[in-house]
Amino acid sequence: MQLTLWTYEGPPHVGAMRVATAMREVHYVLHAPQGDTYADLLFTMIERRQERPPVTYTTFQARDLGGDTAQLFKDAVKQAYDRFRPQAMLVGASCTAELIQDDPGGLAAALDLPVPVVPLELPAYQRKENWGAAETFYQLVRALVVKPGTRRERGALPRCNVLGPTALGFRHRDDLREITQLLGQLGIEINVVAPWQATPGDLARLADADFNVVLYPEVAQTAAAWLSRQLGQPFTTVIPIGARATEDFIQEVCGLAGVCGHAGADAEANANAAAAASAAPLLQLDAVRAASRSPWYARSVDANYLTGKRVFVFGDATHAIAAARVATQEFGFELVGLGSYSREFGRELRAAAAQYGLEALITDDYLEVEAALTAAAPELVLGTQMERHMAKRLGVPCAVISAPVHVQDFPARHAPQMGFEGANVLFDTWVHPLMMGLEEHLLGMFRGDFEFHADAMPSHLGHAARPIPVPVATPIAAQGAEGVPMATAPSASVPAGVPSARGTIEVTPRTAPWAADAEQELRKIPFFVRAKARRNTEAYARSRQLPLITLETLYDAKAHFSS
């Protein structure tokens, strides 16, 4: 058993629903107990869809368990087919139905329906939502793709499929618009977009493309790899999140399409790429690049104060790795933590983290992430809805970069993460929660202000001053090793590493006490870097086995760590 306060992903059948709901002319019959229809409101409320998800639930109850739940399932499949007449059906079980083992695939096959029926085996006690989506998409592609007898001849225009966007995906709608537009400007034809708005008939035509563009590996990697093996379609590996990654993506796509030779990357951004413009698409591309404001915004002097801001990144692997690159290379932040709940992409994540001299945090345990976040003491958190909970508790600015997200991150406006417009969105979104430059300077100079004090929220966010309790070092006698020491903390005291209330940013083991004047001086350091200063000073005192942290220790440590 795992103690779970918040879960990063739903069960795998929710992933299957995301694929079914994204598509058209597909119906999903889910063997599930009464109540599992809650998943409908993820689509009707959070994504605000105008129609019910194409899902029929058997909603069995306790009294049905004594009877024939298999018959209940067969009836549900039959009725769903008669009512909705889909081109293809998915059948599967939820976690509870998995326990009663009615074999949805076999039962549905026995009905001998006149359309393809794809059985889904989604182990609910081992796997999670994204895996469920990937598996469902893969099974659909496998079942429906029609393999041509002869290898496809390249047409006049290069042609690709765009794979990955689903229902309930973080900004999938707008990313798709952005990337579709970009591909059009490169002179590349789009064959099929899937699963978004695709029909089973569309999936059958997947073979009629030269290569695949994979936007979300969490959903589409398995299917893309299969298409590559079976049909020889190569697929893209660069995720176009951030201005530089978008340039790399363009280069990769052009390579696969063979249209624009070695496409001209932005000469300023990428010096070694020669701009050998060959055709009209590139001229169009220059116009697109001109709309890319984020590189200039990040270079403008106003953004100077962003240099070295400590940022902690957590999300799905795709968004976390992309965000880490944008944060460090494009905005000049310092990365102090990188992690993901996507275990399937552990290798990619570890490789990415190693580039920044970090160890990747790969976990789906909210409490572990909280402990890591607390220990890293960042000035900005880029994460999911869950990291907003933690950041709020710790009083740290936060922006959302990845699912799981709530209704406010399915906005009405165009808000992509991908492409050049996506990079513009990232700049605005990530900088917004930080205190603006002038205010930060003034806070460093004058401290006693009743209104603009270091413990208040940034004033551009429009909140009244919110006093935050002064952090006090709480020495805890019995404390386990690093990691998650909760189990060893005495029940009477505050669990180690987890603040009892907003304010105590961190608790470090066996630390010398602070002298009053040193504590006083520490408070003069602006709130968002104070936790780091405290930690460094205490580490410094520990390494020298000082009995007391004095005012001088504070400055000794400052000099030590800045050298």
Add this chain to the structure above:
Amino acid sequence: MNPVIPIQTDRGCQEAPVLRERGQREVFCGLTGIIWLHRKMQDAFFLVVGSRTCAHLIQSAAGVMIFAEPRFATAILDERDLAGLADAQDELDRVVQRLLERRPDIRMLFLVGSCPSEVIKLDLSRAAARLSQRHAPRVRVLNYSGSGIETTFTQGEDACLAALVPSLPAQPPEAAGHAPELLVVGALADVVEDQFRRQFDAMGLQRVDFFPARSSTTLPAIGPQTRFLLAQPFLGDTARALEARGARHVPAPFPLGAEGSAAWLQAGAAAMGLDRDRTAEVIEPWRQRAGRALETHRLRLAGQRVFFFPDSQLEIPLARFLSRELGMQLVEVGTPYLHRSHLAEELALLPSGTALSEGQDVERQLDRCRAARPDLVVCGLGLANPLEAEGLTTKWSIELVFTPIHGFDQAADLAALFTRPLLRRQRLAA
């Protein structure tokens, strides 16, 4: 009494045929009750023992909006737990230990059963007893089932309160000869609870308690002298558990609207031996004030046709309120479960011939709803936006459980919940 309401000589809907349907049910499971119960009982913690689906459900239904340390969590079962039962009990002990260390402020812990834990027959009552012993006296550990296979939405509260009844203190024996005490049962909004307390007080009843209490340390005592008044219609098991401890049920309509609130307060007072005419006198000004507040809503709602999808068991009392006090016409009143004896008073007040349905086959019910084209559809969030997109006006039903709606002074607020979507449609159309 409002003069427009025709006085009915028949017995309302008490013997009316009820359409019983089975099929796909678009309802929540009982785990959802945790969303409001964890706020009502502030020192209680709800630990669901279930799957990732259960965790995802509570989190999607409420959690993602709550940016704080929640007072609920899930112990997610994994393959190892499914392999052998003995191990699962040890695992549970470990999880509870970790939880109680993180939250030393917890005084009462509910182990909440789910579909997976019920299907694998994980014995949570034994676990609760063992853990109670281990963590006594600091924490009391109880268990109930909020699984979808056994409970529908608000029935989760019923199961929770029923589990709590055996641990209520007994009335001291010397009270045996004393005057009876009144117990109001069902989680009410704090403001409503305070109003009722004041109103009972004004009627001359001091010995009134509320269950559940706001803290586990102030649970009401119970015994043969207890008369209990249900504030919510979905408390069948709780009522049975209270009766098993000698308490007696006071039949009454539910305190929704001016009429319902008056009848409910009077029934409570009468059960405690107060004079009917005297209490009617005390109640009258409150009732009139509520009636005045309802007038503007009546102008908007009278004659409008309303359709209820099953959700919380509040549908029948709500339909009674909407039809009698606001003049709405009832197209169909669906309820997930119809407790005939607790709803007898309500059914008698419904206009005869009302189409009642119990259970659900959602596709067929949607067909009926579309065919009837009602002016207002009361339904869950899974159906609301799709029906709006089809041009129907909806009122999402969960809000009725999360809003103070009981009592005289909330009658107009309750009516406003139904006028708002109609008004909004009108405004946006203009």
